[in-house]
Amino acid sequence: MKSWLLAAAMVVATGSFGWADGLYWVVGNRATNSCDIVTRNPVIVGDIWFADGPYKSRDDARLARSSIRVCPKDDSAAE
Structure with a gap:
């Protein structure tokens, strides 16, 4: 039973890290007076x-930034 719980916890943890890959944010940058698209929170x-x-x-x-x-x-140069 404990091994099943450990295996389930590892699957959930691995899935959580995989979910964070490939995400994008739009950020306002005062230094460049632009809105950039970044891949880290x-x-x-x-x-x-x-x-x-x-x-x-x-x-x-890009759609959100527009x-x-x-x-x-x-x-267009802010990517």
Whole structure:
């Protein structure tokens, strides 16, 4: 019984780490006056003044960035 519980806990832990792969966030960057798409969960400090996400794909993050009012409309270089 204990071995089953240990195996189940390991499967859940492994699945949790795998779920975090491939996620994207949109962050506002004051230093560059742009909205960047990043692949790590951002920390809101310093020049990073907002974050939105996570999104499952880069295309979803691009779509979200286009709908965020504070993001400059011509932001194609911020990837």
